[in-house]
Amino acid sequence: MFHSVFHKDVPWVYLVTDRRACGGRSFFHQVEAALRGGVNLVQYREKAAGTRQMVEEARALRDLCRRYGALFVINDRLDVALAVNAPAVHLGQEDMPLAEARRILGPDVCIGISASSVEEAVAAEQAGADYIGASAVFTTPTKAEAPGIGLKGMAAICRAVSIPVVGIGGLHAGNAASVVAAGGRGVAVVSAIMGADDPEQAARELAGEVARAYAASKGC
Amino acid sequence: MFHSVFHKDVPWVYLVTDRRACGGRSFFHQVEAALRGGVNLVQYREKAAGTRQMVEEARALRDLCRRYGALFVINDRLDVALAVNAPAVHLGQEDMPLAEARRILGPDVCIGISASSVEEAVAAEQAGADYIGASAVFTTPTKAEAPGIGLKGMAAICRAVSIPVVGIGGLHAGNAASVVAAGGRGVAVVSAIMGADDPEQAARELAGEVARAYAASKGC
Numbered sequence: 001m002f003h004s005v006f007h008k009d010v011p012w013v014y015l016v017t018d019r020r021a022c023g024g025r026s027f028f029h030q031v032e033a034a035l036r037g038g039v040n041l042v043q044y045r046e047k048a049a050g051t052r053q054m055v056e057e058a059r060a061l062r063d064l065c066r067r068y069g070a071l072f073v074i075n076d077r078l079d080v081a082l083a084v085n086a087p088a089v090h091l092g093q094e095d096m097p098l099a100e101a102r103r104i105l106g107p108d109v110c111i112g113i114s115a116s117s118v119e120e121a122v123a124a125e126q127a128g129a130d131y132i133g134a135s136a137v138f139t140t141p142t143k144a145e146a147p148g149i150g151l152k153g154m155a156a157i158c159r160a161v162s163i164p165v166v167g168i169g170g171l172h173a174g175n176a177a178s179v180v181a182a183g184g185r186g187v188a189v190v191s192a193i194m195g196a197d198d199p200e201q202a203a204r205e206l207a208g209e210v211a212r213a214y215a216a217s218k219g220c
Numbered sequence: 221m222f223h224s225v226f227h228k229d230v231p232w233v234y235l236v237t238d239r240r241a242c243g244g245r246s247f248f249h250q251v252e253a254a255l256r257g258g259v260n261l262v263q264y265r266e267k268a269a270g271t272r273q274m275v276e277e278a279r280a281l282r283d284l285c286r287r288y289g290a291l292f293v294i295n296d297r298l299d300v301a302l303a304v305n306a307p308a309v310h311l312g313q314e315d316m317p318l319a320e321a322r323r324i325l326g327p328d329v330c331i332g333i334s335a336s337s338v339e340e341a342v343a344a345e346q347a348g349a350d351y352i353g354a355s356a357v358f359t360t361p362t363k364a365e366a367p368g369i370g371l372k373g374m375a376a377i378c379r380a381v382s383i384p385v386v387g388i389g390g391l392h393a394g395n396a397a398s399v400v401a402a403g404g405r406g407v408a409v410v411s412a413i414m415g416a417d418d419p420e421q422a423a424r425e426l427a428g429e430v431a432r433a434y435a436a437s438k439g440c
């Protein structure tokens with residue numbers, strides 16, 4: 001049930017939370033609307049709150065995801081994941097090393113790893129990652145960081161590993177199909193849904209684009 | 221060995237790390253000097269670093285504490301504690317709830333709880349805390365927070381629980397004896413050692429004051 005996105009051959013419509021992107025809107029309202037619209041993975045990403053608040057919010061989101069049959073993922077914080085028995089965690093290259101995390105979480109918790117190169121993605125798969133978050137696919141001009149990996153980088157990572165790869169970074173309904181066409185199992189978004197006035201409709205449009213592109217990639 | 225401060229009737233000279241208090245000096249150098257000077261508990265408290273960096277630093281501090289027979293404590297982050305097999309954690313009132321933490325860590329990891337009232341201290345003891353960090357004993361004028369509990373509040377907490385109570389907040393060699401005289405098992409300091417030009421000497425003076433006051437409190 002919790003791992004349905006792995007057990008079934010469905011494309012991933014993956015929401016990463018960001019309370020700052022919600023504007024004046026309620027955080028949980030945005031997430032629940034997104035689930036109604038077709039999001040099937042939700043990653044709780046929170047860097048500023050205290051641990052107790054994180055545990056409370058994560059527990060509420062876990063229950064919400066369970067009701068919608070979506071996979072609930074916690075970013076970075078294994079302590080919060082253990083406290084709420086989260087079925088999945090996502091780790092960046094600066095978070096807990098994968099081997100350490102696997103030892104702590106055991107074999108039944110899904111672990112996703114951020115990768116921005118073929119090397120990082122292959123290393124993660126070999127170390128037992130369950131999926132790859134390829135990032136950033138696109139970067140916005142406001143980000144003075146490294147340039148995005150682009151669709152070319154996305155495609156190279158998808159060719160290099162056999163576990164699911166979800167693209168993240170600058171994605172929305174308008175470019176989601178190209179990411180799936182590059183071999184992605186789906187797309188992850190933050191502001192395209194968290195910041196939407198109508199998050200349910202935004203999720204529905206995104207899910208539709210992803211589903212069409214996924215069916216096309218299967219030759220349907 | 222790691223729990224020697226519990227197993228033996230010794231007063232606690234407890235260092236809480238703060239890399240910002242080190243000025244230009246090396247973080248690990250300050251801690252090792254403090255251990256040479258008589259610190260017998262070290263709490264790694266880090267709010268800003270990434271998880272991977274925290275795990276690396278915590279592992280180094282754990283090994284350092286092991287060499288000196290000091291108890292190594294991790295503030296807040298159970299994930300980091302699990303990654304390095306830390307023998308103890310310290311939780312504030314806004315961190316993971318104690319019951320959750322005990323379930324995750326099991327019975328063999330020491331758990332300390334911050335308390336600023338008799339009620340909080342008694343609740344922590346009843347829920348299975350191994351020690352209390354009574355805070356803040358004193359506050360500095362620059363802190364626009366709640367006033368400190370003072371020696372009177374410290375004494376009330378010490379009378380109310382039977383587990384060890386260590387005072388923290390505005391403490392140094394000049395006022396440490398009064399905290400032990402109030403019933404404290406010892407004192408915890410941050411800048412009095414982390415910010416000292418000669419941390420070994422600062423720790424030695426503090427340990428001396430604490431030892432004298434502890435012996436006096438025992439009627440020796």
Ligand code: NI
Pocket residue numbers: 222223226
């Ligand atoms: Ni022991």
